[in-house]
Amino acid sequence: MSAPELSVVIPFFNEEACCEDVLYNLAAVLDREKIDYELIPVDNGSLDRTGDLLDRLAQSHDRIRVVTLPANEGYGWGILSGFRHSTGVYTGYMDGDAQVSPESLIRIYTELKSSGADLCKATRITRMDGLRRVTISRMYNMLFRGLFLCRVKDVNAKPKIMRRVCIDHLNLVSKDWFIDAEIVLKAHNAKMRIHEVAIEFLPRNKGKSKVKLTTVWEFINNLLRYYFSSAKKTVAFSESRQESLHV
Numbered sequence: 001m002s003a004p005e006l007s008v009v010i011p012f013f014n015e016e017a018c019c020e021d022v023l024y025n026l027a028a029v030l031d032r033e034k035i036d037y038e039l040i041p042v043d044n045g046s047l048d049r050t051g052d053l054l055d056r057l058a059q060s061h062d063r064i065r066v067v068t069l070p071a072n073e074g075y076g077w078g079i080l081s082g083f084r085h086s087t088g089v090y091t092g093y094m095d096g097d098a099q100v101s102p103e104s105l106i107r108i109y110t111e112l113k114s115s116g117a118d119l120c121k122a123t124r125i126t127r128m129d130g131l132r133r134v135t136i137s138r139m140y141n142m143l144f145r146g147l148f149l150c151r152v153k154d155v156n157a158k159p160k161i162m163r164r165v166c167i168d169h170l171n172l173v174s175k176d177w178f179i180d181a182e183i184v185l186k187a188h189n190a191k192m193r194i195h196e197v198a199i200e201f202l203p204r205n206k207g208k209s210k211v212k213l214t215t216v217w218e219f220i221n222n223l224l225r226y227y228f229s230s231a232k233k234t235v236a237f238s239e240s241r242q243e244s245l246h247v
Contacts, residue, residue, distance in 0.1 A: 003087045003088060003089060004036045004037050004038045004063075004087060004088045004089075005035060005036040005037065005088060005089055005090060006030075006035055006036070006037040006038075006088045006089070006090045006091075006092070006109060006161075007037070007038050007039075007040055007086035007087060007088030007090070007091040007092070007164075008026070008037065008038075008039050008040065008091075008092055008093065008094065008105065008159075009040045009042060009079060009082030009083060009086060009091070009092070009093040009094075010022065010023070010026075010039065010040065010041045010042065010082075010093065010094055010095070010096045011041075011042045011044045011075060011078030011079060011082065011093070011095070011096060012041055012042065012043055012044060012046060012050050012054065012096040013044040013045065013046055013050070013072055013075075013078070014046050014047055014048045014050060015046070015050050015096050015097065016046075016048045016049040016050045016053055017206035018096070018097060018098045018205075018206040019041065019050050019053055019054060019057075019096055020053055020057060021098060021206075022096050022097075022098050023039060023041060023054075023057055023061075023064060024057075025098075025102050026039065026102045026105065027039060027061060027063065027064070028102070029102035029103060029105075029106060030063075030102070030106075033106055035106075035109070037063060037088070038063050038064075038065060038086070038087065038088060039063060039064045039065070040065055040066075040067060040082045040085055040086050041054045041057075041058075041064065041066050041067070041096070042066075042067045042068075042069065042078045042079075042081055042082045043066060043067070043068045043069060044069050044072050044075070044077070044078035045069050045070060045071040045072030045073070046072075051066075051068055054066045054068075055068075065085065067081055067082055067085050069081055073175055074174075074175035074176040074177070075176060075177050075179065076172075076174040076175045076176050076177065076178065076179030076182075077175040077176075079093050079179050080172060080173075080174075080175070080179070083167060083172075086164075088164060089163070089164055090109065090112065090113070090161055090162070090163055090164065091161070091162060091163075091164050091167055092105075092108070092109070092159050092160055092161030092162065093158060093159065093160060094158045094159040094160075095158055097204050097206075098202065098204070098205065098206065099201055099202045099203070099204055100122065100158065100159060100199065100201065100202065101199075101200070101202065104122060104159065104197075104199040104200070105159045105161075107197055107199070108120050108121065108122060108159050108161055108197045108199075109161055111195055111197050112161050112162075112163075112195070115193075115195050116193065117192075117193045117194065117195040118162060118163060118166045118187065118192035118193045118194070119160065119161070119162045119166060119183070119184075119187045119192055119193070119194045119195070120160075120161050120162075120194075120195045120196075120197060121152075121154075121157060121158065121159065121160040121161070121184075121194070121195075121196055121197070122154070122157040122158055122159055122160070122196070122197055122198075122199045123152075123153045123154040123157050123196040123197065123198055123199070124137075124154055124157050124198075124199060124200075124201040125198040125199070125200070126199075126200040126201060127201040136216055137154070137156070140155070140156075140216070140219055140220070140223075141153065141154060141155055143220070143223060144181065144223060147223060147224075147227050148185060148188070148227070150184065150185065150188045152184050152188070152194060152196065153196055154196070155180055155181050155184050156177075156180045156181070157196075157199075157201075158180070160180070160183060162183075162187075166187070166192060169190065170182075170183065170186040170187065170190070171186075172186070174222075176218060176222070177215055177218055177219060177222075178218070178219070178222035178223075178226070181219075181222065181223065181226070182226070185226065
């Protein structure tokens with residue numbers, strides 16, 4: 001069986017309230033657009049019925065392949081585990097909280113293919129997740145751009161989609177929330193072409209956010225540790241390719 005065109009990794013942790021809707025809706029739009037795809041939902045050590053619901057859904061849909069992790073070792077670990085099981089020519093990920101529409105994923109995927117970019121990701125221009133979250137996000141992005149002189153506007157925004165060969169080149173290791181920044185920074189340092197697509201970020205109507213105050217400090221601490229480490233020295237993906245950024 002040939003590899004699908006697109007793999008989408010979706011980590012779920014205690015998302016029994018919305019995991020079925022997220023996968024049903026995404027599969028319906030991908031089917032409608034006639035995209036050859038696979039969905040890789042990752043049960044990231046859930047303590048509720050998320051795992052059972054994902055397994056049941058996979059039994060009735062041959063394009064859904066569940067990855068089950070016995071314990072939650074971090075958000076990034078869920079992403080990396082999904083990557084290891086994905087087979088698509090293009091591979092991406094998004095959150096499983098229904099705050100990004102399937103249509104936004106399609107727009108990012110279309111932009112990636114048409115532009116020749118190596119990494120295409122979202123940037124949230126309309127956000128409905130509260131003033132505090134928006135303020136924290138803006139401050140974090142300002143710090144990110146100031147430290148690394150990287151023009152990406154919204155480092156944690158998803159979906160993010162890459163050519164599979166690019167993922168393999170980056171040698172990703174972050175098991176926590178820093179995975180988003182690691183991807184962007186390593187792609188930037190490898191002179192990969194990064195494009196951003198403006199999307200609407202929807203309110204969370206089901207389930208509970210996993211981002212806490214301690215997560216914010218984790219973000220900042222990881223940024224500073226990365227800044228002073230040697231990890232930022234990533235081998236260029238191609239010396240002849242220069243990064244460009246389009247919104």
